[in-house]
Amino acid sequence: MKTQVCIVGGGPAGVILAYQLVKNGIEVSLLEAQKDFDRNFRGDTIHFKSMELLHDLGLSDGIFSLPHHTMAQLGVEFDGETINFIDFSRQNTRFKFVTLVDQALFLQHVIDQLKDESNFKLMMQTQGRDLMWEDGKVVGIHTRTAGVEDMIRADLVVGCDGRNSRIRKQADFEFTETSNKIEVLWFRLPRKASDATIQLAGGFAGGRTPIVILERHDHFQIGLIVPEKGYRQLRNEGLEQLHERIIEGVPAFADRVDTLDDWNKIAFLSVAGGRVKQWWRDGLLLIGDAAHVMTPLGGVGINYAIEDAIVAANELVPALKGNGVETRHLAKIQAQRDRPIRIIQSIQGNAQRRIITPGLLNDEPFSFPPFMRILPNVPVLRDLPSKFIGGGFSRVRVKTV
Numbered sequence: 393m394k395t396q397v398c399i400v401g402g403g404p405a406g407v408i409l410a411y412q413l414v415k416n417g418i419e420v421s422l423l424e425a426q427k428d429f430d431r432n433f434r435g436d437t438i439h440f441k442s443m444e445l446l447h448d449l450g451l452s453d454g455i456f457s458l459p460h461h462t463m464a465q466l467g468v469e470f471d472g473e474t475i476n477f478i479d480f481s482r483q484n485t486r487f488k489f490v491t492l493v494d495q496a497l498f499l500q501h502v503i504d505q506l507k508d509e510s511n512f513k514l515m516m517q518t519q520g521r522d523l524m525w526e527d528g529k530v531v532g533i534h535t536r537t538a539g540v541e542d543m544i545r546a547d548l549v550v551g552c553d554g555r556n557s558r559i560r561k562q563a564d565f566e567f568t569e570t571s572n573k574i575e576v577l578w579f580r581l582p583r584k585a586s587d588a589t590i591q592l593a594g595g596f597a598g599g600r601t602p603i604v605i606l607e608r609h610d611h612f613q614i615g616l617i618v619p620e621k622g623y624r625q626l627r628n629e630g631l632e633q634l635h636e637r638i639i640e641g642v643p644a645f646a647d648r649v650d651t652l653d654d655w656n657k658i659a660f661l662s663v664a665g666g667r668v669k670q671w672w673r674d675g676l677l678l679i680g681d682a683a684h685v686m687t688p689l690g691g692v693g694i695n696y697a698i699e700d701a702i703v704a705a706n707e708l709v710p711a712l713k714g715n716g717v718e719t720r721h722l723a724k725i726q727a728q729r730d731r732p733i734r735i736i737q738s739i740q741g742n743a744q745r746r747i748i749t750p751g752l753l754n755d756e757p758f759s760f761p762p763f764m765r766i767l768p769n770v771p772v773l774r775d776l777p778s779k780f781i782g783g784g785f786s787r788v789r790v791k792t793v
């Protein structure tokens with residue numbers, strides 16, 4: 393089989409890149425290893441800058457027609473006191489909030505817009521395996537669908553296969569870690585009609601263990617952050633100890649922690665940020681977490697993946713319609729993304745090293761870093777966290793080609 397672009401991985405990076413290439417007349421095959429988009433929890437926060445970009449792609453109305461939730465403020469709660477250190481309502485955008493939408497529904501919705509396009513081939517349950525090389529150039533990829541081996545020749549292969557990217561390992565990209573490891577336990581707790589008071593407390597709660605609470609329409613998605621090897625320790629201590637930690641952070645959850653009655657209901661991830669030095673080889677590009685692994689801090693990874701995809705499409709469409717993709721086009725994509733990625737990874741790495749990990753190792757109740765107490769009261773400074781978390785550090789625009 394032959395195609396113009398073979399995208400490996402149907403996360404936010406791969407799906408948005410596929411959308412923009414296909415809508416601009418490029419022939420695309422998208423390989424996704426899983427049988428559907430309902431993969432392990434990978435976050436569901438779409439910030440205002442991404443929503444503006446999705447609006448420009450004609451996708452925002454459809455996203456708002458899916459079950460979703462919006463939050464204008466994100467607070468940190470400690471000892472019953474809440475500080476809203478992020479307030480999107482003062483930002484200069486039509487979307488003055490963060491949108492929480494189930495990632496599986498979001499990805500499926502984008503894919504649904506491509507189902508009638510003859511230049512698009514979606515291959516679910518298909519793994520991208522070994523890259524095909526000719527004279528130092530990537531010319532395609534071997535695939536495996538339900539045990540059946542095949543191959544796809546392509547003018548360009550794009551690795552969008554996430555944090556453990558096989559493509560990254562295959563092409564020997566130099567990878568550097570940018571943060572130390574933390575461990576995250578993800579699970580759901582039911583949301584009740586009487587929960588209005590928790591509504592703004594999407595952020596950390598008090599206690600020894602930081603708890604991220606994200607509201608979904610019928611449940612809370614909870615992230616419990618523990619130090620490296622903390623998951624193993626919690627498992628040894630048992631579920632009751634885990635329940636206690638949750639209640640210590642959020643006493644209001646005492647009436648429902650017992651729904652967490654099996655470790656199978658808890659997804660576990662060891663998380664460290666990092667990035668490759670060079671995002672490309674001749675005939676091959678990495679974007680999204682494959683190029684730069686994002687940690688959950690700030691809930692921004694999906695958003696950087698979407699921006700990568702749009703910048704990549706802006707460069708690739710004219711090249712593919714013209715004389716073909718050369719390494720200079722790929723280098724230009726990385727050049728536009730390098731700075732914002734470095735900045736956000738440095739913020740994530742520092743927050744993890746200086747605030748989260750020392751706090752976790754103390755095993756004492758978390759306290760606010762003093763600047764977080766001051767920040768919301770200083771007019772010049774108070775909008776900076778919302779501006780940079782919601783708007784990012786770059787001026788990505790959708791170019792209509």
Ligand SMILES: Cc1cc2nc3c(=O)[nH]c(=O)nc-3n(C[C@H](O)[C@H](O)[C@H](O)COP(=O)(O)OP(=O)(O)OC[C@H]3O[C@@H](n4cnc5c(N)ncnc54)[C@H](O)[C@@H]3O)c2cc1C
Pocket residue numbers: 400401402403404405406423424425426431433434435436437438518519520521552553554555557558576578661663679680681682685686687688690691692693694695697
């Ligand atoms: C616990 C956790 C919570 C997070 N929470 C948030 C959040 O709230 N908000 C946020 O913005 N970011 C969050 N992030 C970060 C975010 O998940 C990532 O930055 C983002 O998903 C990157 O998108 P991607 O498309 O590059 O990769 P992914 O979303 O990881 O998608 C990669 C895809 O490739 C597929 N794949 C892998 N290998 C192959 C192969 N060989 N062949 C074919 N397909 C393959 C996978 O099945 C997957 O579908 C979180 C991350 C973690 C770990």
